[in-house]
Amino acid sequence: MSNENVLRKHKMSTFSVFLMVFCLVAGGYFGMEDMVSGTGPGLTILILIIFPFLWSIPQALIASELGSAIPAEGGYYVWVQRAFGEFWGFQVGWWRTISCYVDTTLYIILAVAYIDAFLPLGTTGSIIAKVVVVVVFTVINILGIQEVARITTILMIFVLATLVVFVIFGAANWEFSPVSPFIPDGQGFSASLGFGIAFCIWVYSGYESMGTMSGELENPQIIPKATMMTIPVVTIVYILPIIFGLASYGEYESWSVDNGVSFVTIMASYGMPALTLVFTLGAIACNISLYNSYLASGSRGFYVLAEDKLAPMGLAKVNKKFGTPHVAIISMAVVNLFLAQYGFATLLVIDVVLFMFAYLIWFLAAIALRIKEPDLERPFRIPFGTKGIIAMTVVPAIICVTALFTNGLNYLIGGSLALLSGPVVYVIWKKMYGGLDNNKAIAPAHKKGVAFLSILIAICLVIGFIMLNGERAGANEGFDGIYRGSVSSNYESSPGKYILPEDSFAMDLYDVGAEDADTRIWYYYGDLTGDIYLYDGFADEEEFSKRAFTIYQRFEGSGLSQIDIYNDDYWFVAYDGDEYGSSRDILDYLLEG
Numbered sequence: 001m002s003n004e005n006v007l008r009k010h011k012m013s014t015f016s017v018f019l020m021v022f023c024l025v026a027g028g029y030f031g032m033e034d035m036v037s038g039t040g041p042g043l044t045i046l047i048l049i050i051f052p053f054l055w056s057i058p059q060a061l062i063a064s065e066l067g068s069a070i071p072a073e074g075g076y077y078v079w080v081q082r083a084f085g086e087f088w089g090f091q092v093g094w095w096r097t098i099s100c101y102v103d104t105t106l107y108i109i110l111a112v113a114y115i116d117a118f119l120p121l122g123t124t125g126s127i128i129a130k131v132v133v134v135v136v137f138t139v140i141n142i143l144g145i146q147e148v149a150r151i152t153t154i155l156m157i158f159v160l161a162t163l164v165v166f167v168i169f170g171a172a173n174w175e176f177s178p179v180s181p182f183i184p185d186g187q188g189f190s191a192s193l194g195f196g197i198a199f200c201i202w203v204y205s206g207y208e209s210m211g212t213m214s215g216e217l218e219n220p221q222i223i224p225k226a227t228m229m230t231i232p233v234v235t236i237v238y239i240l241p242i243i244f245g246l247a248s249y250g251e252y253e254s255w256s257v258d259n260g261v262s263f264v265t266i267m268a269s270y271g272m273p274a275l276t277l278v279f280t281l282g283a284i285a286c287n288i289s290l291y292n293s294y295l296a297s298g299s300r301g302f303y304v305l306a307e308d309k310l311a312p313m314g315l316a317k318v319n320k321k322f323g324t325p326h327v328a329i330i331s332m333a334v335v336n337l338f339l340a341q342y343g344f345a346t347l348l349v350i351d352v353v354l355f356m357f358a359y360l361i362w363f364l365a366a367i368a369l370r371i372k373e374p375d376l377e378r379p380f381r382i383p384f385g386t387k388g389i390i391a392m393t394v395v396p397a398i399i400c401v402t403a404l405f406t407n408g409l410n411y412l413i414g415g416s417l418a419l420l421s422g423p424v425v426y427v428i429w430k431k432m433y434g435g436l437d438n439n440k441a442i443a444p445a446h447k448k449g450v451a452f453l454s455i456l457i458a459i460c461l462v463i464g465f466i467m468l469n470g471e472r473a474g475a476n477e478g479f480d481g482i483y484r485g486s487v488s489s490n491y492e493s494s495p496g497k498y499i500l501p502e503d504s505f506a507m508d509l510y511d512v513g514a515e516d517a518d519t520r521i522w523y524y525y526g527d528l529t530g531d532i533y534l535y536d537g538f539a540d541e542e543e544f545s546k547r548a549f550t551i552y553q554r555f556e557g558s559g560l561s562q563i564d565i566y567n568d569d570y571w572f573v574a575y576d577g578d579e580y581g582s583s584r585d586i587l588d589y590l591l592e593g
Contacts, residue, residue: 008323028159028286039196042182064224068380073215074304083365087449099351100298111287155289162282170244178246224380353415408503475505475523530563548572
């Protein structure tokens with residue numbers, strides 16, 4: 001490392017690092033609402049209790065052992081590089097860094113969305129707010145990780161204080177069973193479990209992220225201690241608000257961060273307007289603290305790759321005054337600012353695949369280092385032999401592989417293509433910058449790594465496209481079944497097409513008698529549903545109900561399991577032809593009619 005690129009070291013307290021790790025893993029409880037509606041109250045609570053033993057504890061133990069043995073800037077990248085060499089180290093560094101560059105943008109979007117819900121910003125105002133968030137926390141990060149830790153400490157204490165208040169009010173308003181129903185009504189156990197596991201993989205990950213900043217701590221050995229302290233706290237912070245929210249408010253099926261029942265909504269139901277504002281601020285604090293911390297952790301990825309001549313050299317520059325990798329930090333901020341103006345749900349799904357594959361290699365690295373370097377000093381040592389570590393990582397590895405093939409075709413195909421960027425970029429940057437050995441020729445061992453990984457990804461892609469063709473055939477058959485009788489006489493249809501973000505096939509229908517609606521039929525793994533948006537305004541709910549019911553009759557008996565008909569004010573839903581209504585009023589009107 002050249003003198004001008006020396007990072008400044010800071011002495012930090014265990015409490016500060018604990019809150020940093022907590023923030024990198026959780027950041028609070030806001031955002032957990034969607035798991036409740038997608039998995040069901042009882043199963044959500046059960047999975048949140050069990051999953052740390054299967055996923056968090058192995059992850060945290062490995063991060064603690066490797067972090068104590070190799071307390072170097074770059075964390076997991078350096079650990080894997082030491083175990084398996086330059087190529088595999090690059091893959092883990094690239095995959096994890098890219099995932100950080102992309103998905104941290106979500107925290108900016110969510111923070112501004114919470115602001116907008118309380119104080120409408122408009123399009124221009126939202127853009128300005130996003131710019132302000134990015135600029136402010138970029139400056140904080142350039143000042144150094146000590147400043148990052150101070151801001152994180154303040155924000156996390158505030159978020160945890162709101163949790164205490166929420167639990168108190170929830171207990172005072174206890175009315176319902178928080179574990180009933182066990183899974184969502186009308187949804188199978190496997191679908192509920194799959195969604196819950198996929199969600200928990202996301203919310204229980206990140207214990208290794210503090211390791212990327214080890215080189216900037218005078219006392220890096222406090223990271224393992226802080227990491228292990230975090231596990232029970234994260235679990236409790238997730239479970240308590242869900243239990244007390246369900247017990248005091250119920251309506252699990254409507255829980256959602258996006259225009260549904262949120263923890264802020266529940267707090268508002270207690271009739272305390274001032275506390276509603278406090279909880280809105282808590283949700284904002286949760287998201288900006290996550291952004292603040294991941295801007296610090298994620299930006300170190302390209303810094304260390306550049307230091308090792310495996311990325312553009314400019315990313316290794318260090319600010320002379322503050323001793324931080326300011327170019328890498330700014331590069332991440334610019335990417336965040338760009339992506340924050342667009343929707344990128346598909347990229348977020350792909351990111352999960354990237355960091356899961358990084359975890360697989362990282363788990364293997366822990367085992368390899370036990371075998372290759374048994375005498376390596378490990379101030380924190382997992383209290384098992386090598387066979388014990390192998391046994392401990394079996395379940396997390398199975399979770400990673402299973403999730404790849406059971407969470408949808410967008411997950412499998414999009415994730416595989418994202419993984420392929422690793423070997424491709426390695427070859428390009430190795431030939432451009434020379435790598436660790438300052439040699440632009442790729443060594444035979446690394447060529448084997450490129451070939452092996454590329455073949456493995458190609459197999460995943462082939463499996464994905466075979467599955468995609470199977471689903472396409474099923475969708476076309478389903479669409480043909482829908483498009484008959486009153487449907488064909490009232491609508492013209494478009495060919496079915498695959499919609500990547502929704503992982504579904506869709507057929508658009510055009511009303512031949514009017515242009516007052518957008519109609520789309522969805523096919524999702526054998527299930528057919530209808531989605532109709534009405535442009536017309538309606539004088540009242542009754543007028544809307546009549547129009548919606550007329551449209552519904554066209555599709556009755558067509559094979560749709562559900563049809564949603566709505567406009568900006570009202571909502572009509574029919575399930576399997578048995579029940580319908582956008583509200584109690586609409587349902588009563590239809591039943592009376």
